[in-house]
Amino acid sequence: xxxxxxxxxxxxxxxxxxxxxxxxxxxxxxxxxxxxxxxxxxxxxxxxxxxxxxxxxxxxxxxxxxxxxxxxxxxxxxxxxxxxxxxxxxxxxxxxxxxxxxxxxxxxxxxxxxx
Numbered sequence: 258x259x260x261x262x263x264x265x266x267x268x269x270x271x272x273x274x275x276x277x278x279x280x281x282x283x284x285x286x287x288x289x290x291x292x293x294x295x296x297x298x299x300x301x302x303x304x305x306x307x308x309x310x311x312x313x314x315x316x317x318x319x320x321x322x323x324x325x326x327x328x329x330x331x332x333x334x335x336x337x338x339x340x341x342x343x344x345x346x347x348x349x350x351x352x353x354x355x356x357x358x359x360x361x362x363x364x365x366x367x368x369x370x371x372x
Contacts, residue, residue: 271289271354273288278357281361289357292354292358293354293356293361295354297351300352313344316337319337320337320338
């Protein structure tokens with residue numbers, strides 16, 4: 258399940274302090290922009306959105322089908338609720354990456370000198 262590509266992606270993850278965006282170096286800003294662009298492309302992917310919604314509806318259906326109140330039933334409810342919260346947190350992390358990309362903006366834009 259874990260291969261060299263997964264390890265490489267993990268090692269290249271975004272590890273900058275996003276608390277103060279003005280203190281980021283140009284290279285760090287570029288990494289934030291790139292990370293945000295990747296997240297934005299995922300958010301715009303209709304197939305991904307379809308699978309996320311299908312997963313959420315499937316889990317919600319399963320959650321509503323639990324009728325009992327035994328300790329096992331309650332444990333299943335908690336587990337499914339955690340799965341739903343996890344997928345929501347994943348989507349929120351993508352939205353945050355896009356927000357940070359937009360907040361930094363494109364400072365590499367060269368103005369037109371023919372004004």
